[in-house]
Amino acid sequence: xxxxxxxxxxxxxxxxxxxxxxxxxxxxxxxxxxxxxxxxxxxxxxxxxxxxxxxxxxxxxxxxxxxxxxxxxxxxxxxxxxxxxxxxxxxxxxxxxxxxxxxxxxxxxxxxxxxxxxxxxxxxxxxxxxxxxxxxxxxxxxxxxxxxxxxxxxxxxxxxxxxxxxxxxxxxxxxxxxxxxxxxxxxxxxxxxxxxxxxxxxxxxxxxxxxxxxxxxxxxxxxxxxxxxxxxxxxxxxxxxxxxxxxxxxxxxxxxxxxxxxxxxxxxxxxxxxxxxxxxxxxxxxxxxxxxxxxxxxxxxxxxxxxxxxxxxxxxxxxxxxxxxxxxxxxxxxxxxxxxxxxxxxxxxxxxxxxxxxxxxxxxxxxxxxxxxxxxxxxxxxxxxxxxxxxxxxxxxxxxxxxxxxxxxxxxxxxxxxxxxxxxxxxxxxxxxxxxxxxxxxxxxxxxxxxxxxxxxxxxxxxxxxxxxxxxxxxxxxxxxxxxxxxxxxxxxxxxxxxxxxxxxxxxxxxxxxxxxxxxxxxxxxxxxxxxxxxxxxxx
Amino acid sequence: xxxxxxxxxxxxxxxxxxxxxxxxxxxxxxxxxxxxxxxxxxxxxxxxxxxxxxxxxxxxxxxxxxxxxxxxxxxxxxxxxxxxxxxxxxxxxxxxxxxxxxxxxxxxxxxxxxxxxxxxxxxxxxxxxxxxxxxxxxxxxxxxxxxxxxxxxxxxxxxxxxxxxxxxxxxxxxxxxxxxxxxxxxxxxxxxxxxxxxxxxxxxxxxxxxxxxxxxxxxxxxxxxxxxxxxxxxxxxxxxxxxxxxxxxxxxx
Numbered sequence: 001x002x003x004x005x006x007x008x009x010x011x012x013x014x015x016x017x018x019x020x021x022x023x024x025x026x027x028x029x030x031x032x033x034x035x036x037x038x039x040x041x042x043x044x045x046x047x048x049x050x051x052x053x054x055x056x057x058x059x060x061x062x063x064x065x066x067x068x069x070x071x072x073x074x075x076x077x078x079x080x081x082x083x084x085x086x087x088x089x090x091x092x093x094x095x096x097x098x099x100x101x102x103x104x105x106x107x108x109x110x111x112x113x114x115x116x117x118x119x120x121x122x123x124x125x126x127x128x129x130x131x132x133x134x135x136x137x138x139x140x141x142x143x144x145x146x147x148x149x150x151x152x153x154x155x156x157x158x159x160x161x162x163x164x165x166x167x168x169x170x171x172x173x174x175x176x177x178x179x180x181x182x183x184x185x186x187x188x189x190x191x192x193x194x195x196x197x198x199x200x201x202x203x204x205x206x207x208x209x210x211x212x213x214x215x216x217x218x219x220x221x222x223x224x225x226x227x228x229x230x231x232x233x234x235x236x237x238x239x240x241x242x243x244x245x246x247x248x249x250x251x252x253x254x255x256x257x258x259x260x261x262x263x264x265x266x267x268x269x270x271x272x273x274x275x276x277x278x279x280x281x282x283x284x285x286x287x288x289x290x291x292x293x294x295x296x297x298x299x300x301x302x303x304x305x306x307x308x309x310x311x312x313x314x315x316x317x318x319x320x321x322x323x324x325x326x327x328x329x330x331x332x333x334x335x336x337x338x339x340x341x342x343x344x345x346x347x348x349x350x351x352x353x354x355x356x357x358x359x360x361x362x363x364x365x366x367x368x369x370x371x372x373x374x375x376x377x378x379x380x381x382x383x384x385x386x387x388x389x390x391x392x393x394x395x396x397x398x399x400x401x402x403x404x405x406x407x408x409x410x411x412x413x414x415x416x417x418x419x420x421x422x423x424x425x426x427x428x429x430x431x432x433x434x435x436x437x438x439x440x441x442x443x444x445x446x447x448x449x450x451x452x453x454x455x456x457x458x459x460x461x462x463x464x465x466x467x468x469x470x471x472x473x474x475x476x477x478x479x480x481x482x483x484x485x486x487x488x489x490x491x492x493x494x495x496x497x498x499x500x501x502x503x504x505x506x507x508x509x510x511x512x513x514x515x516x517x518x519x520x521x522x523x524x525x526x527x528x529x530x531x532x533x534x535x536x537x538x539x540x
Numbered sequence: 541x542x543x544x545x546x547x548x549x550x551x552x553x554x555x556x557x558x559x560x561x562x563x564x565x566x567x568x569x570x571x572x573x574x575x576x577x578x579x580x581x582x583x584x585x586x587x588x589x590x591x592x593x594x595x596x597x598x599x600x601x602x603x604x605x606x607x608x609x610x611x612x613x614x615x616x617x618x619x620x621x622x623x624x625x626x627x628x629x630x631x632x633x634x635x636x637x638x639x640x641x642x643x644x645x646x647x648x649x650x651x652x653x654x655x656x657x658x659x660x661x662x663x664x665x666x667x668x669x670x671x672x673x674x675x676x677x678x679x680x681x682x683x684x685x686x687x688x689x690x691x692x693x694x695x696x697x698x699x700x701x702x703x704x705x706x707x708x709x710x711x712x713x714x715x716x717x718x719x720x721x722x723x724x725x726x727x728x729x730x731x732x733x734x735x736x737x738x739x740x741x742x743x744x745x746x747x748x749x750x751x752x753x754x755x756x757x758x759x760x761x762x763x764x765x766x767x768x769x770x771x772x773x774x775x776x777x778x779x780x781x782x783x784x785x786x787x788x789x790x791x792x793x
Contacts, residue, residue, distance in 0.1 A: 002670035009658035430654045433615055434668045434721075435643025437636060533615045534607075537654065 002431070003440055007448045010420065011455070017448075020416050021456040023409035024513050028460025029467060031402045031509045032501075036468045038395050039505070040498035046388070048309050051126030053380035054088070054350035056359060058366055061374055063093055064288040065330055065345035072349055079369040080362045085354045086123035089346045091115035091324050095285035097256060097317055101274045109256050111317045113285055115324030118156040124352045128156055130307040131251060133277070158249035158302050158320050164278035165245070172242035176235070246280060248299035248323040254306040255314025257281075277301050283317070287329045288345065295327045308494070406513050410520040413452060417445065417524035428528050429536025442529035449521025453514035461510050465501065472496045561626070562761050563612060563729055564588040568621030570607055581607045583784040584621070589729075594755040594762040596772040599781035605765045606733055608781065612763065613646045613731045614638045643672050647722030651734035653714040655706035661717050662702040665689045668725040692720045696750060712743035719750060730754070732764040736771055748774050 011017060058076065060066040069089040076087060091114070098108040121127050128134045134154075137146040149161055160168070257275035262268070275281060279301050286292035299319060307313055322344075325331050330345035353359060359379050366377045381388060421428075428441055467474065475497060478486045487497050565587045571580040581604040589595055599605045610616045612623055614630065623631040630641060655664045666689050670678055678685065693699050696716040706714055715735060722730060732751065736744030748771060754760045764775060772778045780787040 002667055004675070005663065005670065006656070006658065013658055426654065427656050430656060431667070431671070432639075433613070433642065433648050433654075434671055435639050435641075435725075436671045437639045440671065534610050537615070537650070 002436070003444045003447060007444050007451055010424075010444075010448055011451050014420060016416055016419065017452060020409065020413040020452050020517075021459070023412050024406065024453060024456025024517060025460035025463060027402070027406035027409050028457045028509055028513045029464035030405060031399070032461060032464030032506055033467050033471070034398060034402060035395075035505050035509070036464075036499045036501045037471070037497060038398065039502055040500040041494075042388075042391050042395070043500045044494065044498045045309070045391070048126075048307055048312075049384050049387075050380050051129065052307055052309070052312055053383060054124040055353045055356055056351040056362060056366070056377065056379055057348055057383060058351065058370065059092075059348040059376050059378070060346070061376060063347065065091060065347040066374065067332070067343050067345050069344045069346045069349075072346065075369060076349060076351065076366065080365045083353050083355070083358045083362050084351055086120065086352045088117060088120035088124040088350045089321065090121070090348045090350060091321060091328070091330065091345070092347050093285050093324070093328065095283055095317070097252070097281055097283055099257065099275050099279070099281040107274065111253075111256065111283075112315050113283065113324060114316060114318050115321035116318050117321050118158065118318075121318075121350070122156050124350045126307075128152060128154075130305050131156060132254075132304045132306060133161065135306075156303075160245050160249075160278060160300065160302055164276075165243070168245070168278045169239070169243040172239055176239055176242060245278075245300040245302075246298050248283070248297045248327070249302045249320050250281065250283070250299045251303045251305045251318040252281065252301050253313040253316045254304050255310055256317070257301075257304070273304075275301055277303055283319070285324075285328065287327070289329060295329075297323070297327045299323075403512065406516050409456075409513075410516040413449065413517055413520040414523060417449065417521050418527070420448075421445065421524045421528045424528070425531060425536050425539040428531050429533045429539065432531075432533035433537065438529040441531075442525045445521055445525030445528050446518060449518045449525070450514065452521075453517025456517065457510040457513040460513065461506055465506075468499050468501055471499060561588040561624075562591040562593070563626075563763075564624045565608065565612055565618075566622045566624060568608070568611055568618040568623070570604070570611060570616070570619050581784055582611070582618070585781070585784070585786050587612075587779065587786070589761055589763060592755070592759045592761055593777065594752070594764070594775045595777045595779060596764045596766055596775035597779050597781060598766060598769065598772045601767060603781040604784045605781045609731050609733055609763065609765050612729075613648060614642055643668055643725060645728050647725060647727035647730045649715070649718050649722050649730065649732040649735045651737040653706070653711075653718045653738075655714055655717055655721070657706055660703045660705060661693065661698060661709070662686070662689055664706065664717060665693060665721045665724050667721060672725065689720070689724055692724055693717070696720045710743075711739050712746060715739065715743075715747055716750070719747070719754075723754070727760070729761045729763065732762065734766055735764065736768070737766070744771065 058072070066072070073087055073089065077084065093113050093115075095111055095113040096108055097111045098106050101107050116127075118127065133149045134152060134156075136144045136148045138144060252275060254271075258271045258273050260269050261272050263270050280298050281301060282296065282298050284294055284296050287295045305313065305316060305318060322331075325344050328345075332343045332345075333339070334341040334343070351362075353362060363377050363379065366375075370377065431441060432438075475487045565585060567584050567586055568582055569580070569584050570582040571578045573579070585604070585608055587597075587608070597605045597608060607616070611618050611631070614623070617631050622629045625641070625645065630638070633641070655661075656667065659667070666685060669685050669689075673681070690699070690702065693702060696719055698713060698716050698720065701709060701713060701717075706717065709717065715738075719735075730751070735751065736747050739747065751762060751764070752774065755762050762775070764772075766772050
């Protein structure tokens with residue numbers, strides 16, 4: 001009884017103990033904040049990775065793929081159908097994207113071409129969430145400037161939006177007139193401005209792209225008089241042909257076709273688009289077969305893909321599966337005129353499970369069903385193993401370092417407790433004279449340490465949780481004070497700092513801090529317990 | 541040939557055998573170490589105190605009188621010799637039993653009062669009981685225990701100072717509080733180390749009156765250490781220590 005009475009009195013009357021409480025508190029709060037933010041980041045990142053990759057990926061080891069998509073789908077369903085929620089066949093291959101930008105220079109970038117069926121791909125993972133057509137345009141304060149062009153319940157497809165289609169028509173008309181003016185001679189040139197007004201962003205329309213021999217669909221040779229004159233089609237029909245979107249349609253990663261620039265007027269950093277939906281780009285890849293030969297195709301951009309993972313946004317180009325299969329020669333008909341005998345090659349099947357917990361079973365069955373020399377089967381986590389592992393190691397190291405902060409607080413407690421024991425030497429002698437045992441005295445100081453740890457980590461937990469809860473306001477405040485953006489959206493791809501509080505982590509941190517406080521009080525407490533009563537009473 | 545000292549020691553040892561000896565020290569020796577030197581403090585001291593006796597131990601500072609009191613009160617162990625409670629040897633008991641004896645049999649009063657500064661007067665008085673009972677037992681009996689502490693403080697004249705901190709009391713009041721603390725555990729033997737040493741003669745007299753009353757009315761055995769001859773004479777019997785040995789001394793008036 002006296003132990004706890006004295007311990008609580010010491011807690012309340014020794015202001016020096018406040019120093020240890022504060023150090024424990026700060027350590028605990030820091031650990032909670034850092035852990036919550038890190039786990040917020042990694043959860044968000046995992047969600048994005050997971051969404052783009054699907055639960056399980058069955059891949060052919062060769063870039064040339066394996067024949068027959070339908071057979072694969074049927075076989076997978078047969079093997080593990082009861083666990084599978086959705087599947088999507090894909091073709092993945094490396095390629096190059098090139099487009100023309102202001103001044104006529106070509107920009108060429110290496111990309112990963114992914115042939116998808118948007119309907120089934122959207123069922124397997126996140127796709128709509130990353131397409132700009134489904135996003136409302138927001139201003140800096142989060143107000144909707146322009147509503148989303150498509151609602152979320154609309155299935156993604158390769159159809160160009162109406163306004164983009166009409167813009168395309170206008171550009172086609174201009175091109176047509178421009179082409180005729182060249183044919184009919186210089187007189188007509190003065191009658192109108194040959195340069196089409198750039199109606200969107202800084203992009204130059206494909207007036208020159210049209211002259212590009214690699215885009216046969218829009219190719220009109222202005223010097224070939226015969227072609228223009230002998231064309232049996234009427235002018236309107238020709239125009240409609242020119243304006244129609246190409247057979248190949250793509251979603252382009254935003255990082256491939258944009259660059260950040262600083263707006264001189266507002267000083268803000270904005271993103272300038274070099275390609276907009278409705279424009280055409282050129283894609284190059286290789287065909288299946290020996291030796292692989294280059295294949296080129298012009299494609300119409302239908303949408304811009306933005307996942308927030310720069311790795312994807314500046315690398316991926318989604319193209320319609322059928323078109324990719326066609327240009328790579330992956331479609332084969334046994335009877336040339338019978339579409340029923342058609343066989344298509346794929347390189348991968350993306351699978352979404354009903355319950356991700358069954359992943360191990362499904363993978364095992366798929367590995368049995370598909371020979372390992374031709375196929376590999378992985379979960380998304382295994383595919384992103386090194387990255388996820390790096391994040392995990394990073395967070396573990398950070399935790400160790402931060403725990404050292406609390407350990408430092410523990411040494412503070414040790415020193416302060418030794419002081420208090422010296423200060424209380426006579427009181428310890430009195431207690432012993434009154435019959436208190438050495439264990440009783442030990443308990444006083446141990447429970448003092450426990451109390452310190454408890455109060456310190458309690459306040460620390462509260463402080464940490466409040467900090468995490470208000471972290472975005474705190475960030476704004478810090479930005480306001482320092483005039484420097486603390487959390488730069490461009491670097492981290494998040495509008496706000498993502499946080500994720502894991503209750504177990506909070507409990508562990510609090511318990512760890514309390515344990516350290518108790519451990520630090522063991523030595524002083526033992527010293528207090530070992531004090532000789534007579535010498536303690538004589539102590540002045 | 542035997543020295544007179546040893547003869548007197550044997551004499552006292554015979555008196556120890558008396559059935560009415562309440563507490564006795566038998567040929568105790570104690571020395572303290574100071575670096576490599578061994579400084580003898582007690583060199584074979586015998587003392588027997590009867591039930592209900594009030595004795596005083598006088599001597600100059602450094603004569604070992606406080607050490608003798610500490611040995612009797614089991615705050616320290618003798619190098620040689622025994623401490624006996626009635627006829628049982630108590631100095632060689634395990635630590636737990638000695639703690640218990642200190643709590644139940646002995647009551648201590650010190651020159652510098654030694655109250656705990658963080659606790660109120662009432663809590664200070666209750667400390668021995670808090671040490672004796674477990675938290676649960678104390679909680680169960682808290683009303684009764686608190687009531688007895690209050691009565692005791694009334695008795696020593698501190699009934700109006702229950703919630704004060706020791707630092708708010710005068711020296712005499714602090715010593716009364718210390719006496720109340722020593723008495724709350726209903727001890728058999730009261731050990732007082734210079735109880736008036738830090739007080740003026742008036743207040744010291746009051747404290748002595750209080751001790752005498754306790755001795756007469758409650759039959760408490762009191763062993764008091766003092767360097768003041770006048771104070772010492774107020775006891776039934778007075779013994780003198782000089783250089784760690786008992787000097788002959790008659791009965792007090």
